Amino acid sequence: MFSRDTWKEIFEAMSKNKLRTFLTGFTVALGIFIFVTLFGMGNGLQNTFNEFFGQDAVNVLRIYPSQTTLPYGGYKAKRQIEFENDDLEAIAKEFAPFIDYMTPQINNGGTVTYKNESDNYSNRGVGPGMQWAEKNILMKGRYINNKDIRDRTKVAVIGRMVEKDLFNGDNPIGEYIAMGESVFRVVGVYQDDGGDNEERYIYIPFTTRQLIEGNNDKLGQIIIGFKESLGYTGAMDFQNKLDAFMRQRKVISPKDPRGIFIQNIADQLKQNQQFAGALQLIISAIAFAVIISGVIGISNIMVFVVKERTKEIGIRKAMGATPRLITSGIMLESIFITAVFGFLGMLIGIIVLNAITGDTLKDDYFITKPSINLGLAFFVTILLVICGAIAAFVPARRAARIKPIVALRDE
Amino acid sequence: MIEIKDLHKSYRMGSNSLHVLKGINFSVEDGELVAIMGSSGSGKSTLLNILGMLDVADSGSYHLDGVPIKDLSETKAAQYRNKFLGFIFQSFNLINYKNAIENVALPLYYQRIGRKERQEKALKYLERVGLKQWATHLPSELSGGQKQRVAIARAMAAEPKVLLADEPTGALDSTTSYEVMDLIQKINDEGNTILVVTHEEDIAHMCKRIVHLKDGVIVEDKMVEQVRAAQYVQ
Numbered sequence: 001m002f003s004r005d006t007w008k009e010i011f012e013a014m015s016k017n018k019l020r021t022f023l024t025g026f027t028v029a030l031g032i033f034i035f036v037t038l039f040g041m042g043n044g045l046q047n048t049f050n051e052f053f054g055q056d057a058v059n060v061l062r063i064y065p066s067q068t069t070l071p072y073g074g075y076k077a078k079r080q081i082e083f084e085n086d087d088l089e090a091i092a093k094e095f096a097p098f099i100d101y102m103t104p105q106i107n108n109g110g111t112v113t114y115k116n117e118s119d120n121y122s123n124r125g126v127g128p129g130m131q132w133a134e135k136n137i138l139m140k141g142r143y144i145n146n147k148d149i150r151d152r153t154k155v156a157v158i159g160r161m162v163e164k165d166l167f168n169g170d171n172p173i174g175e176y177i178a179m180g181e182s183v184f185r186v187v188g189v190y191q192d193d194g195g196d197n198e199e200r201y202i203y204i205p206f207t208t209r210q211l212i213e214g215n216n217d218k219l220g221q222i223i224i225g226f227k228e229s230l231g232y233t234g235a236m237d238f239q240n241k242l243d244a245f246m247r248q249r250k251v252i253s254p255k256d257p258r259g260i261f262i263q264n265i266a267d268q269l270k271q272n273q274q275f276a277g278a279l280q281l282i283i284s285a286i287a288f289a290v291i292i293s294g295v296i297g298i299s300n301i302m303v304f305v306v307k308e309r310t311k312e313i314g315i316r317k318a319m320g321a322t323p324r325l326i327t328s329g330i331m332l333e334s335i336f337i338t339a340v341f342g343f344l345g346m347l348i349g350i351i352v353l354n355a356i357t358g359d360t361l362k363d364d365y366f367i368t369k370p371s372i373n374l375g376l377a378f379f380v381t382i383l384l385v386i387c388g389a390i391a392a393f394v395p396a397r398r399a400a401r402i403k404p405i406v407a408l409r410d411e
Numbered sequence: 412m413i414e415i416k417d418l419h420k421s422y423r424m425g426s427n428s429l430h431v432l433k434g435i436n437f438s439v440e441d442g443e444l445v446a447i448m449g450s451s452g453s454g455k456s457t458l459l460n461i462l463g464m465l466d467v468a469d470s471g472s473y474h475l476d477g478v479p480i481k482d483l484s485e486t487k488a489a490q491y492r493n494k495f496l497g498f499i500f501q502s503f504n505l506i507n508y509k510n511a512i513e514n515v516a517l518p519l520y521y522q523r524i525g526r527k528e529r530q531e532k533a534l535k536y537l538e539r540v541g542l543k544q545w546a547t548h549l550p551s552e553l554s555g556g557q558k559q560r561v562a563i564a565r566a567m568a569a570e571p572k573v574l575l576a577d578e579p580t581g582a583l584d585s586t587t588s589y590e591v592m593d594l595i596q597k598i599n600d601e602g603n604t605i606l607v608v609t610h611e612e613d614i615a616h617m618c619k620r621i622v623h624l625k626d627g628v629i630v631e632d633k634m635v636e637q638v639r640a641a642q643y644v645q
Contacts, residue, residue: 012508016508017508311504315506316506317489318463319492319493319569320492320494321489322485322489323485324486401485403465403466404465405466408465408504
């Protein structure tokens with residue numbers, strides 16, 4: 001079956017029937033190619049999701065104060081809730097085993113000036129924990145520390161883009177920038193994987209902000225980094241306890257949809273991942289449908305090929321070809337073509353996936369680093385080859401059983 | 412060489428059964444050149460197909476070179492065909508994507524003869540039919556007569572015991588027909604046994620013996636004075 005002569009005969013049949021060989025091969029190659037690229041794009045989409053929602057820390061809760069909508073505990077509705085410094089301490093005390101770090105965030109903004117350059121930037125009054133919550137990476141200097149909080153120092157940590165826009169290549173560390181009525185000393189520069197906009201913030205100690213705002217003790221929102229070891233259910237449990245604790249503390253009805261709002265990144269992330277997963281599932285289904293239609297395509301071509309060769313088979317049988325030789329010849333030819341073109345399609349698919357990794361694709365189509373598991377690509381290709389072989393076997397065996405006289409009569 | 416006794420064959424056509432061969436008794440000696448004649452539907456092609464193991468009889472016995480041909484598996488039939496028989500068809504039946512020499516070498520391939528020897532033998536037989544210089548041409552580049560000569564070379568290449576020709580001149584004009592018959596006569600002169608199915612009188616008379624079939628039985632079996640085809644060929 002595997003003698004050199006057999007292969008010579010098969011190669012001859014293939015090379016002298018180029019169109020037939022090409023059509024069969026093309027179907028297979030196209031099927032695998034579409035599968036690989038489609039599946040790879042699906043993975044790319046999922047990568048984008050993971051990256052997009054992975055830029056901030058996952059194990060983070062944000063508590064926002066807002067207006068109540070229900071009267072409760074002697075208070076009227078439409079009361080504005082605000083967090084104060086003692087809330088921070090109370091949470092830290094009550095939930096110490098759950099908490100990794102904590103920071104308030106007081107948003108503000110305005111014109112920032114350094115020498116002759118000025119621009120508008122948002123600034124945030126925060127604590128040292130913000131570095132972990134935002135996953136800021138320090139490039140130069142230091143972050144806001146506990147001493148800054150205690151002493152209410154006028155220091156600022158600026159984003160990479162702020163440095164780029166205002167400092168014209170000067171080293172900003174130790175330089176002074178004017179924000180509103182105050183002047184701050186730059187102590188650090190950070191970068192953030194979340195993109196340029198995440199690098200346009202200026203961080204200052206929240207106590208300094210409170211001092212500027214007339215020495216109040218308002219906190220804005222509170223960000224809590226909880227311990228990763230809690231897991232998803234632990235985090236949800238923590239969130240519920242915290243919600244109840246804060247409602248009791250701030251006298252808010254447990255039924256009030258507003259008053260305070262807790263945003264749990266872990267919960268959001270899970271939903272987004274589920275969405276991406278569903279998308280990937282749909283893409284996989286389409287990709288497998290492509291493979292199935294590829295199998296049907298090969299089967300059709302094989303039936304046609306054998307039909308077309310009926311007369312040739314008759315001639316060969318008259319010349320002394322045994323049914324086994326006929327069947328194995330057709331099968332080997334089919335397997336060879338599907339294997340070669342299948343792997344070719346797979347290779348081209350992988351090359352295309354590697355080639356289309358770019359910013360345009362990422363920004364406009366949300367596809368990041370499209371790729372396919374090599375094992376899966378091989379599995380699908382081999383699956384197609386096997387299906388092609390089975391598809392060839394049935395008509396080949398029937399052809400081999402045809403009486404030569406019937407085959408020869410077939411004009 | 413060929414010995415058949417009381418051969419019957421019928422074809423089922425829907426609900427009807429068509430009795431084509433109704434008891435044929437017939438034998439052929441070594442080196443004979445026999446014409447099997449008859450109008451269409453007389454059963455002459457069916458007889459040839461059974462002799463060629465391309466078709467099987469319903470009953471009766473068939474011995475080829477002393478070997479009983481009965482209840483053969485497809486594989487065995489293929490091996491016997493390869494060993495005993497050479498076929499020449501009305502429509503040539505060359506494989507259209509193979510050139511002349513590859514077509515001639517095909518039965519040798521199924522005899523598992525090495526490639527080099529195949530090529531040598533095939534070229535030798537092509538030379539004998541006068542087509543050595545056409546060896547690398549495809550059938551589509553050959554005339555009808557040339558195609559039939561390639562088919563004859565192919566039938567002879569395996570050096571079979573018997574050559575079976577089914578209307579070998581049926582698709583050819585008379586001049587070309589005589590050329591092909593001249594070739595067949597020459598091959599017979601060398602001692603090869605040949606059976607020719609034809610419905611043309613002049614072709615039949617170029618054989619040495621005429622067997623007349625009518626409605627599935629042999630009505631006449633006679634020796635004839637052979638007309639040499641060479642006299643019609645320039």
